[in-house]
Amino acid sequence: MSASRTIRRLSVRPPAEGGFTLIETIIAIVILTIAAPPLLMALSATHSERAVTARSIEASWLAADQLERVIRDRHSPTRGYGFLAEANYPDLAALPEAPTFSRAVTITETAPDLTSAGAGAKTVTVSIAWTDPMTGARSFALSTVLTDVAE
Numbered sequence: 001m002s003a004s005r006t007i008r009r010l011s012v013r014p015p016a017e018g019g020f021t022l023i024e025t026i027i028a029i030v031i032l033t034i035a036a037p038p039l040l041m042a043l044s045a046t047h048s049e050r051a052v053t054a055r056s057i058e059a060s061w062l063a064a065d066q067l068e069r070v071i072r073d074r075h076s077p078t079r080g081y082g083f084l085a086e087a088n089y090p091d092l093a094a095l096p097e098a099p100t101f102s103r104a105v106t107i108t109e110t111a112p113d114l115t116s117a118g119a120g121a122k123t124v125t126v127s128i129a130w131t132d133p134m135t136g137a138r139s140f141a142l143s144t145v146l147t148d149v150a151e
Contacts (some may be wrong), residue, residue: 071144105127
């Protein structure tokens with residue numbers, strides 16, 4: 001009788017040590033396989049939107065810079081209001097400081113009410129255009145009104 005007890009005790013497995021079973025590992029891999037693609041797509045979309053936003057900000061800086069140059073010319077004692085003409089601000093297909101952007105400056109003379117034709121005010125619009133690989137052709141425009149009123 002003591003011999004059978006000894007055999008029975010020897011055949012009992014020792015308690016399992018810490019670790020994962022094969023089934024647990026397979027389940028974890030399946031869950032990761034299902035969850036990873038949507039997370040990677042969301043990360044990719046966020047990165048693309050960040051790039052589009054950065055280019056839009058750069059376009060707004062370029063437009064503001066050119067508009068400030070036009071305003072400076074308006075207030076220059078050597079140039080003044082009469083210098084404000086589209087011929088003095090040619091369109092550029094590629095800006096020297098940002099070759100992937102193009103710029104156009106339009107100057108429209110209007111009456112002081114800004115709606116009818118006439119003289120006394122000029123609406124200056126600076127348009128920046130570029131092609132974004134994700135969204136295609138994009139543009140940004142910034143405008144101001146300059147007058148012929150003496151300071």
